[in-house]
Amino acid sequence: MSEIPLPQAAKRVVPWWLLRHETMLAMILLIALIVLGGFNNRFLTLDNLLNQGRLTTEVGLIALPMTFIIITGGIDLSVGSIVGLCAILLGYSWKIFGLPLPLAICFSLLVGAAAGFLNGIVITKVKVPPLIMTIATLALYRGLAEGISQARSVRGYPEWFYFVGQENLFGVPAQLWLLLIAIVVAAIVLDRTTFGRTLYAIGNNETAARFSGLPVDRVKLIVYTLSGLMAGLSACVLVSRVTTTRSDMGIGYELDVIAAVVLGGTSIFGGVGTIWGTVVGLAMIQLLKNGLALTGVKGDATIVVIGTVLIFSTLVASSLQRRREGV
């Protein structure tokens, strides 16, 4: 009974990749770039674009593990607070405790990872919903940062420390290399490894993933820890760029990060999403902000435009989804 003929696959009028959310978004981005470039001749210059890359690195580094987390159907709202906590601990462990700066950097990365690990362990072992756990630690980590800093800032870092945040390497902002490497690694991990496949399986059907013997809890623990670690890295890059440490650093990052991820087509319900989408989402938000600012649009109007773009892209995505499902 193996000679049952397989029905022919449907003929597609439009190639599948053109209908992908990421492709559509990239096209919208391209159009926006051309329009904004037409308004302002300072916008579409290499210098400006590279500089925008520099500015988006801190959010971008966090958006990569956030893509993983949202694909599993989770969320991490505490990343902005982890940035603040790590920045403060970087400054304090160097200035007040007298650690050598490289060790202080390691220490702050470690704290970031530990903060993420705490999120992960409570979410997987105590089964607290990620939204609730990370809202709690959003407050907790920010509170710690403010408590430790007592509203004082740390500055006067050695000159070499500013390299990552302010200098160029082969003509490209140094931190952008960091982001590019992270993007490539994240994309490969998500697309090609069993780890990435497990993320999708968890997001689509956690029970079935568990019943298939996939290490669901371990994978979740890893992504939340990774999220904390990358928030720590982001803190170091941020301090290096702005040369000072304050406890209010990273406030609101969680929303920028989630906006970029979701704009990039990752489903907030889990199971769907790509790193490329997140990258396009990041570029879109940063370039819109910059392009509108250069064209003379005020800050609050920029937010309105970004909100509108987010809604619009969600509409496009859901109509594509319906089309794919042939309803």
Next chain:
Amino acid sequence: MTTGTHSETPAAPLLSVHAIEKAFPGVRALSGVSFDTARGEVHALLGENGAGKSTLIKIVSGVFPPDRGEVLVDGRPVDLARPDDARRAGIATIYQELLLFPELTVAENIFMGHAPRAGLRRIDWRAMHEKTNALLASLEIHDLQADRIVGSLSVGNRQRVEILRALSQDARILIMDEPTAALTEYDVTRLFDIVRKLKARGVAVIYISHRLDEIFAIADRVTVLRDGAHVATRRVADTDAAELVQLMVGRRIESLFPKITVPIGKPVLEVKDLERRPLTRRVSLTVRAGEIVGLAGLVGSGRSELAQTIFGVTPADNGEIRITGQKIDIRSPAQARSLGVAYVPEDRGTQGLVRPMTVRENFSLAALGKVAFGGFIDRAAERKLAGDGVKRFAVKTSSLEQIAGKLSGGNQQKIVLGKWLANGPKLLILDEPTRGIDVGAKAEIHRLMGELAAQGLAILMISSELPEVLGMSDRVLVMREGRIVAEFSREEATQESIGAAMMGSHGNAEKAA
């Protein structure tokens, strides 16, 4: 293109469907299907999963339009562009998943969208309750009150609410899609009473079911579909189960339970005094290589819980498990898998399959270790694994990239089975392996079980279907209240003896089928 076996109908057809064609991208769902039904007739639609029954009833209930052909009510063509059009034509459909509002009352559910109005378009609550009571009385339903919250009702009673809802809209044609799938024996009897009352009132009922015995109990005529085409329409009185199965499957099924006797080897699974309260209590059992052990019991007797404890989903508190003689403390499904244990769970949709993922991804899900090297998935190896599985299990799919959830139940089950066999297990635990799948797929899965046992696999099969337990098992264990209460050899096992053990000493042997 109706067949010549049409017998004259009792009266002029109330509903007739003429030469319906419908294609979806890549699939020809219906090709020239015609059938009709008269006032007061129960007309059964029969066919395997994927035969086109669902598509046909969706066209009749206005969910989507046909590509070609027409639907006539009282001999006049009707345009069923939307579900609302069907409702106005007097057609109501009761789907398998009931579409009720669990937080609202019986009366509110019945009159949702067409509540009786008083002045200023206010809802006339009194009239609504009176009408509900009248409906209840007309079907002689006495254990349902108009102000009960629907969420607190049994499945059978919820279904009655749906039927009342259809009647409140003056439905003359009632379509029921596998109405007994989730019902208890008692509720099935009551459903049949209601169907007979509707029949007496002149309502035409289109009844879809896999269960042949129900069709013989309730239907007047039966139409068989296969691969989207009309195969035959017969009067129920003029046919028998064997003929219907043959029409449905398109070939003779020689034996429903192709049990092969194979030499039985060493013990693969030995469980001693296993405990996980409340539903696994000091359970001991052995399954040997080449042996199929049936595990019977009522729903809630602890069979699935036992399986999940052995598989590490809910690790045991006490007792020991030996796999091929080695004592092992299984703490997780991943560990069980690496020991060669496979578990095909009861609930295909939530436990077995990741429905939004592709056929390829589902096939490799439990065997990622086989197609990955250093954590990297080898795409070619994965495609080969999935492709081999599709061939071996004759999964009907348009491609490996098809979304698994869109396949029929039987094909989904083959994927779940296939994904576990890809790992080359020593022990296979099957939990209701053929629930809700059609006769053809069922026979294939049974045949496969026989082959696997012949290859030396140890199989523990949980089933609520006694003929399946009797037909497939070398030995039968019976569970009740978390304990194994009886064991029968293949020769000793009968419906009566197993049924009595399932129910306890005071119960009666329940006749299945």
